Amino acid sequence: xxxxxxxxxxxxxxxxxxxxxxxxxxxxxxxxxxxxxxxxxxxxxxxxxxxxxxxxxxxxxxxxxxxxxxxxxxxxxxxxxxxxxxxxxxxxxxxxxxxxxxxxxxxxxxxxxxxxxxxxxxxxxxxxxxxxxxxxxxxxxxxxxxxxxxxxxxxxxxxxxxxxxxxxxxxxxxxxxxxxxxxxxxxxxxxxxxxxxxxxxxxxxxxxxxxxxxxxxxxxxxxxxxxxxxxxxxxxxxxxxxxxxxxxxxxxxxxxxxxxxxxxxxxxxxxxxxxxxxxxxxxxxxxxxxxxxxxxxxxxxxxxxxxxxxxxxxxxxxxxxxxxxxxxxxxxxxxxxxxxxxxxxxxxxxxxxxxxxxxxxxxxxxxxxxxxxxxxxxxxxxxxxxxxxxxxxxxxxxxxxxxxxxxxxxxxxxxxxxxxxxxxxxxxxxxxxxxxxxxxxxxxxxxxxxxxxxxxxxxxxxxxxxxxxxxxxxxxxxxxxxxxxxxxxxxxxxxxxxxxxxxxxxxxxxxxxxxxxxxxxxxxxxxxxxxxxxxxxxxxxxxxxxxxxxxxxxxxxxxxxxxxxxxxxxxxxxxxxxxxxxxxxxxxxxxxxxxxxxxxxxxxxxxxxxxxxxxxxxxxxxxxxxxxxxxxxxxxxxxxxxxxxxxxxxxxxxxxxxxxxxxxxxxxxxxxxxxxxxxxxxxxxxxxxxxxxxxxxxxxxxxxxxxxxxxxxxxxxxxxxxxxxxxxxxxxxxxxxxxxxxxxxx
Numbered sequence: 001x002x003x004x005x006x007x008x009x010x011x012x013x014x015x016x017x018x019x020x021x022x023x024x025x026x027x028x029x030x031x032x033x034x035x036x037x038x039x040x041x042x043x044x045x046x047x048x049x050x051x052x053x054x055x056x057x058x059x060x061x062x063x064x065x066x067x068x069x070x071x072x073x074x075x076x077x078x079x080x081x082x083x084x085x086x087x088x089x090x091x092x093x094x095x096x097x098x099x100x101x102x103x104x105x106x107x108x109x110x111x112x113x114x115x116x117x118x119x120x121x122x123x124x125x126x127x128x129x130x131x132x133x134x135x136x137x138x139x140x141x142x143x144x145x146x147x148x149x150x151x152x153x154x155x156x157x158x159x160x161x162x163x164x165x166x167x168x169x170x171x172x173x174x175x176x177x178x179x180x181x182x183x184x185x186x187x188x189x190x191x192x193x194x195x196x197x198x199x200x201x202x203x204x205x206x207x208x209x210x211x212x213x214x215x216x217x218x219x220x221x222x223x224x225x226x227x228x229x230x231x232x233x234x235x236x237x238x239x240x241x242x243x244x245x246x247x248x249x250x251x252x253x254x255x256x257x258x259x260x261x262x263x264x265x266x267x268x269x270x271x272x273x274x275x276x277x278x279x280x281x282x283x284x285x286x287x288x289x290x291x292x293x294x295x296x297x298x299x300x301x302x303x304x305x306x307x308x309x310x311x312x313x314x315x316x317x318x319x320x321x322x323x324x325x326x327x328x329x330x331x332x333x334x335x336x337x338x339x340x341x342x343x344x345x346x347x348x349x350x351x352x353x354x355x356x357x358x359x360x361x362x363x364x365x366x367x368x369x370x371x372x373x374x375x376x377x378x379x380x381x382x383x384x385x386x387x388x389x390x391x392x393x394x395x396x397x398x399x400x401x402x403x404x405x406x407x408x409x410x411x412x413x414x415x416x417x418x419x420x421x422x423x424x425x426x427x428x429x430x431x432x433x434x435x436x437x438x439x440x441x442x443x444x445x446x447x448x449x450x451x452x453x454x455x456x457x458x459x460x461x462x463x464x465x466x467x468x469x470x471x472x473x474x475x476x477x478x479x480x481x482x483x484x485x486x487x488x489x490x491x492x493x494x495x496x497x498x499x500x501x502x503x504x505x506x507x508x509x510x511x512x513x514x515x516x517x518x519x520x521x522x523x524x525x526x527x528x529x530x531x532x533x534x535x536x537x538x539x540x541x542x543x544x545x546x547x548x549x550x551x552x553x554x555x556x557x558x559x560x561x562x563x564x565x566x567x568x569x570x571x572x573x574x575x576x577x578x579x580x581x582x583x584x585x586x587x588x589x590x591x592x593x594x595x596x597x598x599x600x601x602x603x604x605x606x607x608x609x610x611x612x613x614x615x616x617x618x619x620x621x622x623x624x625x626x627x628x629x630x631x632x633x634x635x636x637x638x639x640x641x642x643x644x645x646x647x648x649x650x651x652x653x654x655x656x657x658x659x660x661x662x663x664x665x666x667x668x669x670x671x672x673x674x675x676x677x678x679x680x681x682x683x684x685x686x687x688x689x690x691x692x693x694x695x696x697x698x699x700x701x702x703x704x705x706x707x708x709x710x711x712x713x714x715x716x717x718x719x720x721x722x723x724x725x726x727x728x729x730x731x732x733x734x735x736x737x738x739x740x741x742x743x744x745x746x
Contacts, residue, residue, distance in 0.1 A: 013058075013061070013062050014062060014110065016058075017055075017058050017059065017062065017064075017107075018107055018110065018111055020054070020058070021054075021055050021058075021103070021107055022104070022107065024051040024054060024055065025051065025055075025100050025103060025104050026264055026265070027047070027051060028048060028051040028052070028100050029097060029100055029265075029267075029268045030264060030267065030268075031044055031047050031048045032048060032093055032096055032097060032100075033093075033267050033268065033271060035048070035088055035093065036088070036090070036093045036271075042082075045078070045081055045082045046082065048078060048096075049075070049078045049079065049081075049082050052071050052074050052075045052078060052099075053071075053075055055067065055071050055103060056068050056071035056072055056075055059071065064106075064110070064116055065116075066106060066116040067103060067106050067107070067116060070099070070102060070103060070106070070121055070124075070125065071099075071103060073099075073125050073128045073129060074096065074099040074128055076128075076129075076132060077092070077095075077096070077128050077131055077132050078096070080132055086131075086132070091131070092131055094275075095124070095127050095128055095131055097268070097272075098124055098127075099124065099128065102119070102121050102124055105117070105119060106119070199254050203250065203253065203254060206250055207247070207250055207251070207254070210243060210246055210247045210250060211247070213239075213243050214240075214243050214244070214247060217236055217239050217240040217243055218240070220232070220235075220236040220239070221233070221236050221237070221240065224236060248444065252293070252441060252443070252444065255293050255294050255295070255441065255443065256291040256292065256293060256294075256440075256441075257291060257292070257293075257294050257297055258288055258289050258290065258291055259287070259288060259290050259291070259292060259297065259337045259344070259346070260285070260288030260289065261297060262297055262300065262301050262304060263285050263288055263304075263335060265305070266283060266285070266305075266308055266335065267283055269305065269308055269309065269312075270283045270308070270312060270333065273309060273312045273313065274312060277312065277313065277318075278318060278319075279312065279316060279317075279318055279319065279331060280319050280329055280330040280331065281312060281316055281330065281331045281332075281333060282330050282331070282332050282333070283333050283335070284332065284333070284334045284335070285334075285335045285336075286334065286335070286336040286337070287336055287337035287338050288337070290337040290338055290339060290344060291440075291647075292344045292438070292440050292441070293440060293441035293442060293443060295441070295442050295443065296344075296418060296438060296439065296440070296441065296442060299414065299417070299418045300346075300414075300415070300418070300420075300436075300438065302414070303410075303411040303414045303415055303436075304346070306410075306411055307348050307411060307434060308333070308335075308348070310408075311333050311348060311350045311352070311432075312333070314352075315331075315333075315350040315352035315353070315431065315432055316331035316333065316350055316351075316352040317331065317352055317353060325429065327351065331350065331351060331352060332350065332351045333348070333349070333350050334347070334348070334349040334350075335347070335348060336349070338684035339440075339646075339647055339648065339684055340681055340684045343437050343438060343439055343440065343462060344437070344438050344439075344440060345435060345436070345437055345684070346435070346436040346437075346438070347433060347434070347435050347436075348432075348433070348434045348435075348436075349431065349432075349433045349434075350431045350432055351430065351431040352431050352432065353428075353429060353431075354426045354427050354428045354429060354430055354431055354432055355384065355387075355424075355426040355432055356428075357380065357383045357384075357426075360383055360384075360386055360387065361375040361376075361378065361383055361386070362375075364386050364389070369386065369389055370386075384424045384425075384426065387408045387424070388408050388409050388412045388422075389409060390409045415436055415438065416572050418438060418439065418442060419438070419439045419442070419460060419462055419463075419555070420436055420437055420438035420439065421436070421437050422434065422435070422436055423435045423436075423437075439460075439462055440646075440647065442541055443540070443541060444538055444539070444540055444541070445460055445461070445462070445538065445539060445541060446460075446461040446536060446537070446538050446539075447459055447460050447461055447536070447537065447538070447539045447558075447568065448461060448464055448517065448533065448534075448535075448536050449534040449535055449536070449537060449560075449566065450499075450515075450517060450528075450530040450531075450532065450533050450534060451530065451531050451532040451533075451534060452499040452500050452503070452505060452530040452531045452532075453499070453500045453503065453505025453506050453507065453531065454505070454506065454508075455505065455566075455567075456534070456560065456564070456566040457499070457530075457566055457567055457568070457569050458539050458558055458566050458567070458568045458569065459517060459519070459528070459568075459569050459571065460555075460568065460569075460571065461536065463519045463520055463521060463571040464517065464518075464519060464520075465518040465519060465520055465525060466518045466697075467515070467516070467517060467518065467533055468487070468489065468515075468516040468518060468527065469513055469514070469515055469516070470487075470513060470514040470516065471512070471513045471514075475513075475514055478496065478514070479493075481493065484496075484580075485498075487516065487527055489518070489527075490604055490699040491699065492525075494516075494518065494525060494526060494527045495526045495527065495580040496516065496526070496527045496528075496529055496580075497526060497527070497528050497529065497574060497575070497578040497580055498529045499528055499529060499530050499574075500529075500531070502553070502574065502577070502578055503553070507531070508531055514529060515529065515530050515531065515532060515533050516528065516529055516530075517530060517533065519571050519575075520571075521571045521572040521574075521575040521576075524575070524580075526575055526578075526580040528569075528574070539558040539566075539568070540558055540559070541555075541556045541557075541558060541568065542556055542557045542558060542559070543556055543557075544556055544557060551573075552570060552573035552576065552577055553569060553570055553573045553574045553577055554567050554568065554569065554570055554573070555568045555569065555570035555573070556568040603619060603699070603700060603701075603702050604619070604620040604621070604697065604698070604699050605617040605618065605619060605620060605697070605698055605699075605700060605702075605719070606618045606619075606620050606623050606626075606678065606694070606696075606697055607694075607695040607696045607697070607698060607719065607720070607724065608676070608678065608691045608692070608693060608694045608695055609691065609692045609693045609695060610655035610656045610659060610691045610692055611656045611659065611692060612692075614659075614725070615695065615719070615722050615723070615724045615725070616655070616691075616724065616725050616726075616727050617717075617719060617724045617725070617726050617727065618678065618726075618727050618729060620697060622680055622729055623678055623679070623680065624679045624680060624681035624686065625679040626676075626677070626678060626679070626694055627645075627677040627679055627688070628674045628675070628676060628677070629643055629645075629674065629675045629677050629688075630673065630674060630675070631672060631673055631674065631675055634652065634675070637649060637651075640652075640737065641654075643688065645679075645686060645688070646686070648685065648686060650679070650686045650687060650688050651687050651688070651736070651737045651740070652675075652677070652687075652688045652689075652690050653687060653688070653689055653690065653732060653733065653736035653737065654690045655689050655690065655691050655727070655732065656690075656691075656692065658711075658712055658732050658735060658736060659711065659712050659713075660711065675690050676690070676691050676692065676693060676694050677689065677690055677691075678691060678694070680729065680733070682740075683741075685740060687733055687736075687737055687740055689729075689732070696720070698719065698720065700719055700720075702717055702719075703717055703718070711731075712727065712728050712731055712732050712735075713725045713726065713727065713728060714726045714727070714728045
């Protein structure tokens with residue numbers, strides 16, 4: 001590197017080179033793959049050429065000679081392509097992708113060591129030069145006709161065990177660096193390209209304006225301290241609250257990025273692995289615009305890549321096998337993302353062979369993970385869950401892609417670390433669907449604050465299902481099963497965990513009531529017994545110190561309004577540590593629930609009022625959440641009332657107006673300050689039903705006494721000694737928001 005530039009200027013130039021080059025090379029790969037598929041317009045070639053030309057010029061200016069020389073050879077080949085003197089084919093595309101890998105490798109070396117490294121790229125350079133002067137072969141069609149040498153899929157579907165950071169080095173690119181770079185090891189600084197983020201200038205202007213308003217509000221508060229005026233202090237506090245809320249939302253938007261940033265590398269991964277394994281694969285990506293926090297994106301990059309690689313390696317069959325099974329020769333892998341219920345849902349769907357359940361059980365027995373008798377009694381879900389056990393693999397031999405016994409357990413662990421969950425469904429001969437649910441952000445989350453043993457704890461609302469309070473004789477409904485406490489909640493056995501006992505805290509010993517927080521972890525429910533339930537609020541998540549990081553029951557900490565620290569509970573960690581989801585108890589609970597359902601066919605209903613004297617009911621399965629929203633939050637989109645809700649614009653439908661009749665009398669009353677809203681979610685969208693009062697949740701044996709009671713009503717029945725109309729939710733939504741059912745997932 002030249003010594004004529006000041007150190008700080010040279011460092012800035014190198015940083016700019018790294019950021020621009022990594023972004024440019026990502027686009028370079030994307031455009032090359034489009035070129036290979038036939039998008040060979042002049043502008044595509046110009047974009048590809050400009051990327052390499054820019055890297056060459058910038059590297060030359062700061063004395064990075066090896067990068068400049070390597071880029072120059074690629075630039076010469078691209079110049080001939082751009083001028084139409086040679087035509088693109090598979091070998092040229094592969095060579096240019098290898099050039100991208102080589103440049104990316106040298107840039108990574110500069111980032112980590114400060115030098116370009118000493119990797120030998122002579123074979124690649126000779127190959128690029130040869131392609132400039134003679135026709136390249138074989139063509140894409142000739143490659144398709146080549147004999148397949150890849151091992152046959154074993155029917156294990158999407159999930160073989162591969163180290164997440166392992167990546168293939170294709171046989172026609174011996175000098176190339178891996179197509180997918182592993183994440184930096186723990187303790188190392190993140191890559192420069194990963195620590196930088198682009199923000200729209202308009203967004204920065206909005207942040208500056210909000211900061212200015214925040215300063216004015218602060219001055220008002222400070223002035224009131226010198227000259228106390230309760231009215232002025234209240235007004236300043238309210239303004240401060242509004243500004244802080246808006247500032248929080250704006251800052252969060254700067255951290256939100258589309259998941260397409262992670263998916264951008266998958267077309268390259270699919271192409272490279274498909275060529276190596278002799279397969280034909282079509283990658284379909286839906287919902288790339290779905291946004292989530294950058295910290296979440298960084299945490300899921302490796303797990304998602306691992307899942308895609310396993311889908312290609314083991315889920316999708318060879319072309320001749322697919323044809324023999326009556327399938328198209330080309331396999332299909334669909335990636336879909338959408339928002340739902342305040343979380344991001346990611347689906348991986350392949351049309352391969354599916355998971356061979358008998359093979360999974362046989363391998364689990366062979367590896368002494370369970371006995372043959374235990375394996376014979378497993379349900380389908382339990383067999384699928386064996387995939388997540390450490391050390392599990394069905395591969396007969398160790399290859400560069402599978403057989404090491406390190407795989408889906410790591411994926412599941414990494415997803416659960418950020419508060420997410422993984423679910424699998426398999427259909428023999430038709431394929432596998434894997435679903436991941438993850439929070440939008442880890443920085444600021446809604447949480448329930450509880451007290452136990454004289455200390456406060458925060459429980460992420462993403463794990464919260466409902467709250468139960470047992471008073472008087474209801475306390476006697478807690479039973480014992482397999483020496484563990486359970487509570488029968490609407491006919492289903494709910495395992496209980498006493499937080500005081502679990503954390504060895506001193507219990508106040510009150511006999512007045514028992515407070516149970518019903519939680520969900522890994523798709524299963526349990527009740528957490530606490531001393532008191534305080535309130536729900538948004539908390540700022542702080543990482544734990546190294547002394548507490550090893551404790552599985554805590555996910556972080558937060559500072560409360562009074563300055564005291566509250567620990568954030570890791571719901572899954574608590575459940576695992578308390579052993580509330582063991583196989584025996586799950587099976588006993590399922591058997592007991594099934595028997596109870598046969599004895600007592602009941603429905604769980606939400607009761608509410610929409611108009612004076614009129615009780616309505618809705619199946620609880622149709623209710624996503626119950627909310628209290630300030631009336632001031634209501635806005636309009638055209639003629640439709642809407643609110644901003646969990647990153648969406650949610651339409652509001654007033655049930656009383658829809659039903660008409662006596663219910664309309666409510667519209668003559670003064671508007672309430674807080675709206676009672678029943679939220680229904682489907683297909684990644686939500687709609688809010690505005691009601692007068694939310695009354696109760698009941699589990700009743702429903703006896704319909706009147707089949708139809710008018711517009712928007714399915715039937716009528718007597719519930720809790722009151723005539724109750726069963727609401728026709730679909731007709732209500734179609735009347736108030738016809739577009740709701742026309743939209744798919746976001």
